[in-house]
Amino acid sequence: MFGNFDFQAILRAWPTLVFEGLAFTLEVTFLAMIGGTLIGTLLAMMRLSSIKLLSRFAGTYVNLLRAVPLVMVIFWFYFMAPYIGAWLIGADRPVRVGAFASALVTFVLFEACYYCEIMRAGIRSIPAGQANAGYALGFSYWQVMGLVILPQAFRNMLPVLLTQTIVLFQDVSLVYIISLPDFVTIATKIAQRDNRLVEMYLFVAVVYFVLCLALSYVVRRLRARLAIIR
Amino acid sequence: MEYNWNWGIFLESSPDGTGSYLYTLFLGARWTLAASLTAWTAALLMGIIVGTITTFPRRLWSALGNAYIEFFRNIPLLVQMFLWFFVVPEILPESIGAWMKRMPNSSFWTAVIALSFFTSTRVAVQFRAGILSQARGQMMAAQALGMNLTQTYGHVLLPMAFRIVLPPLTSEFMNTLKNSSVAMTVGLMELTAQTRAMQEFSFQVFEAFTVSTLIYLIINLLIVLGMRQIERGLAVPGFSIERDPEARMREGG
Numbered sequence: 001m002f003g004n005f006d007f008q009a010i011l012r013a014w015p016t017l018v019f020e021g022l023a024f025t026l027e028v029t030f031l032a033m034i035g036g037t038l039i040g041t042l043l044a045m046m047r048l049s050s051i052k053l054l055s056r057f058a059g060t061y062v063n064l065l066r067a068v069p070l071v072m073v074i075f076w077f078y079f080m081a082p083y084i085g086a087w088l089i090g091a092d093r094p095v096r097v098g099a100f101a102s103a104l105v106t107f108v109l110f111e112a113c114y115y116c117e118i119m120r121a122g123i124r125s126i127p128a129g130q131a132n133a134g135y136a137l138g139f140s141y142w143q144v145m146g147l148v149i150l151p152q153a154f155r156n157m158l159p160v161l162l163t164q165t166i167v168l169f170q171d172v173s174l175v176y177i178i179s180l181p182d183f184v185t186i187a188t189k190i191a192q193r194d195n196r197l198v199e200m201y202l203f204v205a206v207v208y209f210v211l212c213l214a215l216s217y218v219v220r221r222l223r224a225r226l227a228i229i230r
Numbered sequence: 231m232e233y234n235w236n237w238g239i240f241l242e243s244s245p246d247g248t249g250s251y252l253y254t255l256f257l258g259a260r261w262t263l264a265a266s267l268t269a270w271t272a273a274l275l276m277g278i279i280v281g282t283i284t285t286f287p288r289r290l291w292s293a294l295g296n297a298y299i300e301f302f303r304n305i306p307l308l309v310q311m312f313l314w315f316f317v318v319p320e321i322l323p324e325s326i327g328a329w330m331k332r333m334p335n336s337s338f339w340t341a342v343i344a345l346s347f348f349t350s351t352r353v354a355v356q357f358r359a360g361i362l363s364q365a366r367g368q369m370m371a372a373q374a375l376g377m378n379l380t381q382t383y384g385h386v387l388l389p390m391a392f393r394i395v396l397p398p399l400t401s402e403f404m405n406t407l408k409n410s411s412v413a414m415t416v417g418l419m420e421l422t423a424q425t426r427a428m429q430e431f432s433f434q435v436f437e438a439f440t441v442s443t444l445i446y447l448i449i450n451l452l453i454v455l456g457m458r459q460i461e462r463g464l465a466v467p468g469f470s471i472e473r474d475p476e477a478r479m480r481e482g483g
Contacts, residue, residue, distance in 0.1 A: 067404070067450045068443055069411035071422050076443075079435045083233065170306035177415060184308060197316045205305050205313055212304035 009196040010203050013187075017200075021186035022207065028103050028182070029169045035108035036168070037161060040115025041154075045145065047120055062113040070110060070174055077106040078178045099180045103172075111168050118160050122153030159223040166215050170208065183207070239434045240441065251428050251438075258424030259445050265338060265420060266410040269345035270403055276346060277353025282383065284354065285361045295354070303351040307412050311344040315416045341413030349406050356398045360391035393464055400457040404450055421445060 046058035065073060081102045082094035089095065126149050134144035154161075173184045184204060191200035240252040248254055284295035302310070315337070319327035333339065364387060372382040414423035425442040429435045 064447075067408075067447055069408035069422065069446060071411040071414065072425075072439070072443060072446065075422070075426065076439055079429075079439070173306040173308045174412065176308060184306075184312075198320045201309065201312045201317050205309050208306055208309060209301070209304045213300060216300075216304070 006196060006199055009194055009199045013190045013194070013196075013200065014203070016190065017183065017187055017203070018207075020181060021183035024100075024181055025169070025172045025183045028100070028107060028172050028175075029165065031104055032107035032111055032168060032172075033165045035104070036111035036115045037119075039108060039112035041119045041150065043112055043116035044119035044123060047116065048123060058116070062116050065110055065113045066117075070171055071177060073110050074106055074174060074178060077102060077109075081105070099178075103175050103180050103182075107168065107172065111164070111171075114164050114167075115161065118157050118164060119153060121160075122157035123149055125156055126152050155226065159219050159226065162215070162219045162222070166212050166219070169215075170212065173208075233436065235437070236434055237437055239432050239437055242432070244428065245431050246427075251432065252441075254424050254428060255421065255438075255442055255445065258419060258421040258442070259449070261338070261418060261420040262407070262410050262422075263449070265341050265345065265413055265418065266407045269342045269349060269410065270406045272342070272346035273349035273353050273402075273406065274399075276350035278357055280350060281354035281357025282361065282388065284358045285387075286379075295358075299351045299354055302347045303355075307344065307348045307409055308415060310348055311341060311412060311416050314344045315340045337413070337417040340416050341410065341418050345406060345409060345413070348409070349402065352402050352405070353399065356395045356402065357391060360395040361387050363394060364390055390466075393461075393466060396457065396461050396464065400454060400461075403453050403457065407446070407449060407453065 043058045043062060046054040047062065049055050049058075081097040085091075085095040085097050086093060130148055130152070131144050134148045139147070172182060175182050176184045176188070179185055187200045187204045191197045194200075240255075241250050243249060244251045244254045246254065248257065280295050280298050284292045284299070286292055286295075305313075319330040321327075322330070330336065368386055368390070369382060372386040377385065410420060411422040413420055414426070417423075419427070421442050425438045428438040432438070
């Protein structure tokens with residue numbers, strides 16, 4: 001059982017695990033959250049747009065990516081990135097794309113779909129009278145969106161957006177399948193090198209558990225605060 | 231930039247000797263279906279039990295249910311699979327651990343167990359919301375009629391909760407299907423893993439991934455259509471589900 005559990009193995013490995021692996025995971029999570037929210041909000045505006053072409057494009061994109069496993073999407077971007085890179089710079093051979101960049105692009109474009117659905121619900125939760133009042137004051141579409149609708153939608157949806165970020169934080173672990181140096185991948189490498197699978201994976205699980213629990217506690221507090229004021 | 235398309239590749243025989251590449255993808259899809267259907271059934275049962283428990287008036291029960299939910303929800307599925315596959319057999323008594331490792335299809339059962347526990351927390355959260363979203367008067371009326379707790383749940387709260395959670399359960403079912411692809415990391419040759427294998431042997435990356443993406447889309451479509459049929463069959467006349475959008479998003483619908 002726990003007879004040969006080697007605490008020393010964790011003590012030896014944790015600086016590498018945390019400052020390289022976890023740092024990578026957190027960086028991707030943070031940047032993908034920002035990029036995903038931005039693109040997601042744009043997609044939501046497109047989906048709700050009266051221009052058929054825009055709403056159809058956004059709808060297809062969002063529904064398609066949401067129907068495909070993330071593992072599959074990661075592979076798609078991983079294999080497609082060299083070709084897209086070559087196309088962008090006009091090279092005649094596939095180019096190398098850095099691990100960090102490809103992971104980031106994947107997660108921004110993938111999570112944007114989920115953030116889009118959240119922001120869409122947020123925008124629709126604002127009474128139509130608000131937008132009409134804005135237009136009556138002579139606001140343009142972008143002014144109505146930027147000054148009236150989006151600030152409120154964003155505020156109402158903040159808890160849900162953060163909950164989605166917890167999901168994103170857990171999802172980043174899947175870059176393991178293309179061996180990017182995230183928390184799980186580095187833990188696996190050390191585990192195989194030192195033959196300490198039990199210690200490493202338990203450590204990883206505990207760290208994820210504590211971080212996600214803390215974040216969901218923050219979300220719950222935030223929700224309670226927003227609910228009172230609203 | 232050149233990529234040589236070759237759609238004929240699917241009819242060529244794959245090096246693992248089972249048949250054509252298309253057939254290996256079909257075998258993968260079969261494992262995907264087997265894993266997600268088994269896990270979904272188990273997750274539904276576990277989730278309904280845990281979700282119901284968390285709404286019980288007794289503190290102890292709801293605390294237990296919530297602890298279960300927090301535990302299995304806050305660890306990534308990938309890490310949970312590794313825990314079941316690599317860690318659990320080691321920390322169990324040696325004889326049981328050895329039996330687990332030698333079990334036929336051990337990667338399949340590991341994946342199913344991990345997926346069931348992970349999905350059951352999400353079903354439980356939906357179910358709890360489904361019970362709590364009903365008017366308080368339902369419970370009071372039932373108790374005023376002299377029903378005990380079991381009867382109140384069995385005849386009043388649960389039948390209605392089922393109908394309320396059906397739409398969000400559809401998307402959880404789809405999530406289970408999608409999450410089953412994580413099982414490739416513990417060695418299950420499901421659809422994604424077979425696609426990856428095909429890509430490695432044949433070098434036809436995009437053909438392989440296009441076809442398996444289409445297979446996922448088709449299975450998804452079947453789930454949506456099937457669940458819609460069930461919803462229609464179980465609908466209660468005059469009862470429609472209208473809830474605020476934030477609550478719906480929060481529960482992941």
